[in-house]
Amino acid sequence: xxxxxxxxxxxxxxxxxxxxxxxxxxxxxxxxxxxxxxxxxxxxxxxxxxxxxxxxxxxxxxxxxxxxxxxxxxxxxxxxxxxxxxxxxxxxxxxxxxxxxxxxxxxxxxxxxxxxxxxxxxxxxxxxxxxxxxxxxxxxxxxxxxxxxxxxxxxxxxxxxxxxxxxxxxxxxxxxxxxxxxxxxxxxxxxxxxxxxxxxxxxxxxxxxxxxxxxxxxxxxxxxxxxxxxxxxxxxxxxxxxxxxxxxxxxxxxxxxxxxxxxxxxxxxxxxxxxxxxxxxxxxxxxxxxxxxxxxxxxxxxxxxxxxxxxxxxxxxxxxxxxxxxxxxxxxxxxxxxxxxxxxxxxxxxxxxxxxxxxxxxxxxxxxxxxxxxxxxxxxxxxxxxxxxxxxxxxxxxxxxxxxxxxxxxxxxxxxxxxxxxxxxxxxxxxxxxxxxxxxxxxxxxxxxxxxxxxxxxxxxxxxxxxxxxxxxxxxxxxxxxxxxxxxxxxxxxxxxxxxxxxxxxxxxxxxxxxxxxxxxxxxxxxxxxxxxxxxxxxxxxxxxxxxxxxxxxxxxxxxxx
Amino acid sequence: xxxxxxxxxxxxxxxxxxxxxxxxxxxxxxxxxxxxxxxxxxxxxxxxxxxxxxxxxxxxxxxxxxxxxxxxxxxxxxxxxxxxxxxxxxxxxxxxxxxxxxxxxxxxxxxxxxxxxx
Numbered sequence: 001x002x003x004x005x006x007x008x009x010x011x012x013x014x015x016x017x018x019x020x021x022x023x024x025x026x027x028x029x030x031x032x033x034x035x036x037x038x039x040x041x042x043x044x045x046x047x048x049x050x051x052x053x054x055x056x057x058x059x060x061x062x063x064x065x066x067x068x069x070x071x072x073x074x075x076x077x078x079x080x081x082x083x084x085x086x087x088x089x090x091x092x093x094x095x096x097x098x099x100x101x102x103x104x105x106x107x108x109x110x111x112x113x114x115x116x117x118x119x120x121x122x123x124x125x126x127x128x129x130x131x132x133x134x135x136x137x138x139x140x141x142x143x144x145x146x147x148x149x150x151x152x153x154x155x156x157x158x159x160x161x162x163x164x165x166x167x168x169x170x171x172x173x174x175x176x177x178x179x180x181x182x183x184x185x186x187x188x189x190x191x192x193x194x195x196x197x198x199x200x201x202x203x204x205x206x207x208x209x210x211x212x213x214x215x216x217x218x219x220x221x222x223x224x225x226x227x228x229x230x231x232x233x234x235x236x237x238x239x240x241x242x243x244x245x246x247x248x249x250x251x252x253x254x255x256x257x258x259x260x261x262x263x264x265x266x267x268x269x270x271x272x273x274x275x276x277x278x279x280x281x282x283x284x285x286x287x288x289x290x291x292x293x294x295x296x297x298x299x300x301x302x303x304x305x306x307x308x309x310x311x312x313x314x315x316x317x318x319x320x321x322x323x324x325x326x327x328x329x330x331x332x333x334x335x336x337x338x339x340x341x342x343x344x345x346x347x348x349x350x351x352x353x354x355x356x357x358x359x360x361x362x363x364x365x366x367x368x369x370x371x372x373x374x375x376x377x378x379x380x381x382x383x384x385x386x387x388x389x390x391x392x393x394x395x396x397x398x399x400x401x402x403x404x405x406x407x408x409x410x411x412x413x414x415x416x417x418x419x420x421x422x423x424x425x426x427x428x429x430x431x432x433x434x435x436x437x438x439x440x441x442x443x444x445x446x447x448x449x450x451x452x453x454x455x456x457x458x459x460x461x462x463x464x465x466x467x468x469x470x471x472x473x474x475x476x477x478x479x480x481x482x483x484x485x486x487x488x489x490x491x492x493x494x495x496x497x498x499x500x501x502x503x504x505x506x507x508x509x510x511x512x513x514x515x516x517x518x519x520x521x522x523x524x525x526x527x528x529x530x531x532x533x534x535x536x537x538x539x540x541x542x543x544x545x546x547x548x549x550x551x552x553x554x555x556x557x558x559x560x561x562x
Numbered sequence: 563x564x565x566x567x568x569x570x571x572x573x574x575x576x577x578x579x580x581x582x583x584x585x586x587x588x589x590x591x592x593x594x595x596x597x598x599x600x601x602x603x604x605x606x607x608x609x610x611x612x613x614x615x616x617x618x619x620x621x622x623x624x625x626x627x628x629x630x631x632x633x634x635x636x637x638x639x640x641x642x643x644x645x646x647x648x649x650x651x652x653x654x655x656x657x658x659x660x661x662x663x664x665x666x667x668x669x670x671x672x673x674x675x676x677x678x679x680x
Contacts, residue, residue, distance in 0.1 A: 093638070093639070093640055094640070096639070096640040096643045097643065098643070098647065099591070099592050099647045099651075101640075101643065102592055102593050102639050102640060102643050102644055102647065103592050105639065105640065106636075106638070106639060109638055113678065136638075136677075136678065139595075139636060139677045139678070140592055140593050140595070140636040140639055141590070141591070141592045141593065141594065141595070141636075142589045142590075142594065142595055142596060143589050143590055145590060
């Protein structure tokens with residue numbers, strides 16, 4: 001089973017629980033959800049320990065105990081809620097680790113006894129089982145210490161009993177119990193002086209809260225894999241990548257190393273940092289914490305002041321991100337594209353390109369001018385004109401590389417005194433194929449006729465997403481489907497990019513050709529592109545497959561088959 | 563037992579004092595529902611005088627502190643885990659109060675108390 005964060009799953013989970021009685025299988029799902037959520041937050045629970053304690057790994061212990069409980073039922077097809085609860089309790093007992101694990105297993109034991117062997121769980125049974133869980137847990141110790149997981153279990157059971165007055169719905173009762181558990185956890189430092197001194201809440205209580213909350217989060221379709229807060233080992237912190245996540249207004253990067261006076265209350269720490277900025281990361285190693293944050297310029301000293309109130313600062317690093325970003329952008333711009341130098345009397349080519357990557361390929365083939373433009377962003381006649389007006393030659397070839405741009409290119413050709421010919425390439429592969437025939441020193445007319453001939457020697461495949469339902473050229477497509485076009489004609493529709501590519505190549509009789517070049521678009525990752533190229537290579541073992549970063553919008557892939 | 567010499571004189575902590583610390587720590591340990599007298603005579607005297615060190619034996623040979631605990635555990639809990647946790651807690655509390663390392667904590671489970679049968 002997977003826990004997705006997508007909204008579409010929201011209703012699915014809810015319906016699953018609203019329309020069906022809560023039976024043994026439902027309990028299994030809920031136990032897995034609570035285990036997952038606790039595991040996600042186990043670091044936070046670990047960090048809540050009163051330093052130094054003998055049992056300093058509450059989070060891990062509770063996770064291992066719950067893991068054992070879940071392992072016991074993972075493959076069970078039991079429908080009886082009570083029997084399933086007994087199995088959970090048995091697993092928890094066998095796998096109990098540490099103090100918190102033993103208490104947890106006792107809670108499950110009492111809960112299981114409370115639901116006896118009832119087929120399904122309803123509100124009153126649930127309230128009864130919560131009370132049993134509390135009683136059983138309290139029986140396990142001579143002098144119960146308040147302000148611990150026991151207190152949280154007690155408050156949760158009390159809230160459940162209270163909720164029963166308003167509703168019989170177990171899910172609503174669960175919701176109200178969890179609110180009470182949360183409050184109870186926050187209240188633990190008031191009951192236990194050690195917690196208050198250390199500035200933390202009780203770890204076991206917090207763990208119990210996460211277990212309950214995990215169930216509710218699953219029912220509500222909320223994600224279970226994103227921790228509330230995380231601390232990573234110092235060595236694992238990767239601050240280099242954070243430059244990519246700069247948000248507008250977050251001008252300064254502040255990194256502070258510090259040694260806290262008392263163990264850090266991570267939740268509070270994160271909460272306060274979130275008020276200052278974004279891209280928060282916290283790392284820990286050997287008692288030293290490192291925190292990283294992006295803040296607006298006027299708040300650049302706030303993280304320092306705040307951290308100083310928590311501990312001894314050992315190192316501060318601050319950088320102006322805007323300046324850094326500018327440097328990076330300038331570098332990218334200077335690397336942009338190197339166009340071929342043109343000398344007087346030579347033949348110069350101006351190409352229209354839909355993406356940076358494709359422009360680079362054209363440039364590498366000796367294009368002297370690039371005009372940005374493509375399917376939905378046709379360049380104006382003026383744009384094209386400007387691309388060649390200042391070139392130091394008067395023999396110009398234009399490659400429009402799109403059917404819709406041919407006219408604008410022809411218009412530009414008439415507005416100049418230079419000798420301009422449009423080689424009507426309708427697609428990028430046609431244009432590239434034509435470029436291969438360019439001989440800058442050659443005879444203008446023969447070069448142009450060579451280029452015109454080259455256009456017909458290549459087949460063009462284009463893969464895009466259908467924007468509406470249609471039936472074209474005998475192929476039915478639905479909005480959102482991936483469609484493949486061969487030489488501007490719709491030939492194939494599919495749900496996957498890979499299938500669309502393969503379907504297209506089959507229609508193009510690709511096995512009769514030698515080379516396939518795959519230009520992947522702005523919305524396709526390099527990884528995916530190579531993956532598809534590999535699949536193509538497996539089908540067409542005699543063909544050479546090349547992958548190029550095209551960077552074009554709208555088209556996932558442009559394929560050149562030659 | 564635990565001895566320390568200061569300019570003002572020496573500090574001597576008796577095994578009985580250590581046993582009291584261990585006793586209290588054990589009772590706060592989850593899963594432990596009581597400590598049991600080691601033998602009949604202990605049990606009889608205990609009826610007359612509530613002994614704060616019942617079920618705890620502390621030995622000190624001038625170098626090592628060894629503590630023996632005789633505990634009753636709640637039926638239905640995992641005995642091994644509870645016993646391990648008692649040993650940890652006792653060692654921690656004694657070391658914290660005394661500032662001297664404890665070399666051994668032996669936990670003897672002398673019985674189980676049944677509150678509920680499953």
